[in-house]
Amino acid sequence: MSGKFNLEGGSHSRQANGATFGGAKGAAKADTNAFTKKNAGNPILIDKKEISKFERGNVPKPAVPKRDEKPIHGLVSDKNFIVANAVENILAAPKLPAQKDKDFLKKKNYGAVPKYLTKIKNEIEDEYNLVREMQIEE
Secondary structure (H helix, E strand, O other), X not given: XXXXXXXXXXXXXXXXXXXXXXXXXXOOOOOOOOOOOOOOOOOOOOOHHXXXXXXXXXXXXXXXXOOOOOOOOXXXXXXXXXXXXHHHHHHXXXXXXXXXXXXXXXXXXXXXXXXXXXXXXXXXXXXXXXHHHHHHHO
């Protein structure tokens, strides 16, 4: 009744205490040693001397613009971005070709049987010979 059961063939076992029918009998009783003590919830204040080590530096934030200050409008640049981009691309170093995938057909061991397969094959053959010898002895 405490919620422990295993389903046959299931991938998960439900072992959590009180997973289906609730906690065990007597589990809901209050712990008498865990009550809140007097002044336990009050925050611990940091000393003013310790606050100074958390400062981010002496760089002040920029001042907020005044109400009568107007932003600068109408700045015009003589730069021709199309020509500048074309010149930059002409003078840039050519990009290297992307690395191509390896051609696995040209590897030196292409088509050869891997070593681990021959090892397993020999182990199976040794077991088979051992079983055959035991049957002959009987």
